[in-house]
Amino acid sequence: MKSILRGLAACLLAFAGTVTAAQPADTAPLATDRAKASYMVGMDVGHSLVQVGPDLDLVAFQKAMENAFAGGKPSLSDEQRKTVAQALMQRIAVRTGRAPAGGSEPVVSKEDAGALVGADVGRSLGPVHDEIDVPVMMQALRTMLSNGKPLLSDEEATAVRSAFSQRVQSKVQAAAAAQADRNQSEGAAFLAKNKAVKGVYTTPSGLQYMVLRQGAGARPHPGDRVRVNYEGRLLDGTVFDSSYRNGQPAEFGLAQVIPGWAEGVALMPVGSKYRFWIPSNIGYGAQGTPGGPIGPNATLVFDVELMGILQ
Numbered sequence: 001m002k003s004i005l006r007g008l009a010a011c012l013l014a015f016a017g018t019v020t021a022a023q024p025a026d027t028a029p030l031a032t033d034r035a036k037a038s039y040m041v042g043m044d045v046g047h048s049l050v051q052v053g054p055d056l057d058l059v060a061f062q063k064a065m066e067n068a069f070a071g072g073k074p075s076l077s078d079e080q081r082k083t084v085a086q087a088l089m090q091r092i093a094v095r096t097g098r099a100p101a102g103g104s105e106p107v108v109s110k111e112d113a114g115a116l117v118g119a120d121v122g123r124s125l126g127p128v129h130d131e132i133d134v135p136v137m138m139q140a141l142r143t144m145l146s147n148g149k150p151l152l153s154d155e156e157a158t159a160v161r162s163a164f165s166q167r168v169q170s171k172v173q174a175a176a177a178a179q180a181d182r183n184q185s186e187g188a189a190f191l192a193k194n195k196a197v198k199g200v201y202t203t204p205s206g207l208q209y210m211v212l213r214q215g216a217g218a219r220p221h222p223g224d225r226v227r228v229n230y231e232g233r234l235l236d237g238t239v240f241d242s243s244y245r246n247g248q249p250a251e252f253g254l255a256q257v258i259p260g261w262a263e264g265v266a267l268m269p270v271g272s273k274y275r276f277w278i279p280s281n282i283g284y285g286a287q288g289t290p291g292g293p294i295g296p297n298a299t300l301v302f303d304v305e306l307m308g309i310l311q
Helices: 002-014 033-048 058-069 078-095 110-131 134-145 154-194 259-266
Strands: 200-202 208-213 225-234 239-242 250-253 273-278 300-310
Touching: 033 110, 033 134, 033 154, 058 110, 058 134, 078 110, 110 154, 154 273, 259 273, 259 300
Parallel strands: none
Antiparallel strands: 200 208, 208 273, 225 239, 225 250, 225 300, 273 300
């Protein structure tokens, strides 16, 4: 289903930029940088949706977009989304002459189409939604979809887009730096306290571990490949990865994983279950995992069962 939605997005983007100017749809001034940025975003979204615009109920579109901004669950089921996406792709193909000869446009609910596309746009704009004045954005979107003349020229929109991108990037970098400092101090405080807990051992690298179940098998060497069940958590208990959740053990080469995990597993005899606390310097470091879920300088907790050493 996700591939179908990506196909719809590709179709929409492929036909972006085909809007031509007509009479002004609205002459309200854009008095602030926020208003100009919001209008520019609406212009860009409108360009990308020009071919599907006639199929959209914009009230449903806005409602679904704002719901996505708030982290809400989409109103359409996965099956509904799949059906609507397929119909919209076929309608675009017919309109642009790319469908097989004799093909017809399938019927699609404008409300459902608006909900589908609005949710996708909302997810795409989610990271910057706090920077967007939705009514101004929708004003620009309506103008573009009605073939109106936007309040910003192409040159003005380009300048606004550049300034907006720089402002957002600076904000993202500042937030990441603050999170890195917070994670570093919280991790250091936790490890200092955890070090004194009975049954917790600390290695020279700073790795901490506890034996939950001791096995009697062989220990892996640094270059070995192992079969494990595991769960990885952040200090707040958030699970970011789990073979249990995936329903089957995982296999890893110890040379291919983060240093703290490789060091810890190499301590384990087959049949053991250990808990590891991994400082960021032997984890994912100052970068974390870009886009999440592991933040910069995050201390990690892993429960690992070593099930076998693979040859």
